[in-house]
Amino acid sequence: MSQEARSFVGSTNVLKAIKHLVENPVFDVVNYYRSNNKINAAGDALELFVKDIFAGILDNQNEDEKLATYERVYSYFGNASNPPDLMIIGGDAIEVKKLISDSASIALNSSYPSAKLFSDSLMITKTCRICEVWSERDLIYAIGSVNQEKLSSLWLVYGDCYAASREVYEKIKQKIAKGVSEIQGVEFSATKELGRVNKVDPLGITNLRIRGMWQIDHPRKVYQYLNIPDQRNAALKVFALMREEKYLSFPFEDRRWLETAETSNLTIADVKIKSPDNPVKRIPAKLISFQI
Template identity: 65%
Template sequence: MVNILRAIDSIVSNDIPDVVNFYRNQNKINAVGDALELFIKDIFANTLREANELKKQEVYEQVFSYAGNANNPPDFMLKSGDAIEVKKLQSETAQIALNSSYPSAKLYSSSPMITRTCRDCEKWDEKDLLYAVGCVNKQKLSSLWLVYGDCYAASHEIYQNMKVRIIAGINQTAGVEFSPTKELGRVNRVDPLGITSLRMRGMWHIEHPQKVYQYLNLPTKKTNQNFRLLTLMRESKYLSCPLADREKLESIDNSNFQIQKVKIKSPDNPVKTIAAMLIQYQT
C-alpha cells in the first residue's frame, strides 16, 4: 500500500527537478502551485519519471481515491490511506494561508468543508491528514515539509469553540439579523431597505513548520544547498507503516539522509510531549 515512507524513498531515489520547468515542459501547468501539487502526486504514485500520460493516469487511479478542487480540502486522498493538503510558499518565514478551513489534526467524512464527491469516493470515516508545505523560489523547490496534522494542529474542538464564540458574540449584538452558514455566517438586512447582507468568512493562517519546530534545533538552509526535505510524524504512525518500507529507508547509506526519534510538544497541551520521528534529507 502506498504510504509516506514510499513517497520519501521516491524523493531520495530521484533527482529533485526544477519543478516548474519540469512540468511546464510537459505542457501540464499554468501556475507554480500546479507544479508543486503534481510533484506531490508523483512522489506518492512513484511516477516522477513516467513520461507516458496514459500509464501515469492508470497508476493514479490505483493510488488515489480522490483528487480535489481549489475550493475544498483536501487536495487528494490515497486509497485506504492519508488525505493530503498541499501548500505553496515562497519563503519559510511566511505563514500558511488555510482560508476558510481551520487547521486539522485529522480529516473526517462528516466535515462540512469537504465535497460529497470526497465523502463518497471510498468507504471512510477518518483519515490521517498530511500537510505538504513546499517553498518554491525562482522556479525551484528549495524545501518541502511533510508534517502530519496530529503533530501540527490542535483538536477540532479548539478551533470550533473559537468559531462558536465569535458567532455567539455577533448574534447577541443589538440590531443585527444573523444567519448561520458553513463559514462564519451572514448578517442580513444591513441597510434600511433590507436589501444588503454582509458575508463573514474566516481566513485562517498557521505558522510555517520550520518556525513551529525550531525548538528541535533544525538546521537552517545552507547557501549551497539545493533542496531539503523534512518529514515529521508520530512514532506510532511510523511504526504502522509496513516493516519492509521502514527497513528500506533505514538501510539508506547516505550522509545527507537521517531518521531520528524526537519529542514534540502536544498541540493540545504543550507541557506534554509526543514521541515522533523526524526524517531529513538534503542535496
C-alpha cells in the same frame, strides 16, 4: 471498489514517497513539469510533484500511464476551495500548500488547521465524503516553498503533530458567531463559514458574509526548538514529521529501507515534539530529512 483498486490499498505512504524521491531526485521541480507542458503556474508544479512522488511515477512521462496510476492509487482529487487535495485509497489524506519562503505563514483561508480529516466536516465536498467508506483519515500537510520558480523546501507534516483537536477551533467559531448573533438589531444566519448578517440596509437587499481567514506558522518556525540540521547549499530540502506510533504503523520493509539507505543526504531522527493540545506534554516522533 474494483479488484485492481483493492490491490493498491495501502500500496503508498509517506515513506514510499520519500524513497521514490531519494531514488529519483528532481532538482528543479518547476522546470521539470514545465518542460513537459504540464503547468503554466509554479504553484501547479508543487501539487503535481506531491501527487507523483506518492504515486511513485516521477520517472514516468507517459500521460495515459500516469492517469491510470492515479486512478489506482488515489480515491479523490480536490480543488482549491475544499480540503483535501488528495486522498490515498485506504490511506492518508494530503493537503498541499505553496509559499514563497520558509518564513511565511500558511494561509488556510476558511478551513481551520486540522489534526485529522473527518467525513462529517462541513468543509469537504460530497464527492470526497462518498469516494470511499470512511469516517476519519490521518492528514498530511505538504508545504512547499517555491521561490523564483524553484521548489527549495518541502515539509510533509502530519496534522496531529501540528494542529490542535478540532473542538479548539470550533469553540472559537462558535464564540464569534454567538457574539454577532447577540448584537441588537442584527439578523444573523448560521452558515458553513462564521455566519451571515442579513438585510443590512433599509431595503433589506444587502447581506454581510462573515468568513474566517485562518493561517498557521510554518513548520520551520513551529519546530525550531528541534534544532533541525540545515544544509544551506542544498538545492532541495525535504522534511517529514510524524508521531512515532504512526511511523511504526507503516510496513516493516518501508521503514527498513529508510533506516538502512546508504546515503548521507537522508537521515532519520528520534525527536520529542510539543503536544498541540497540551504543550507541557511531549510526544515521541520521527523526523526524516532529505537534503540534496
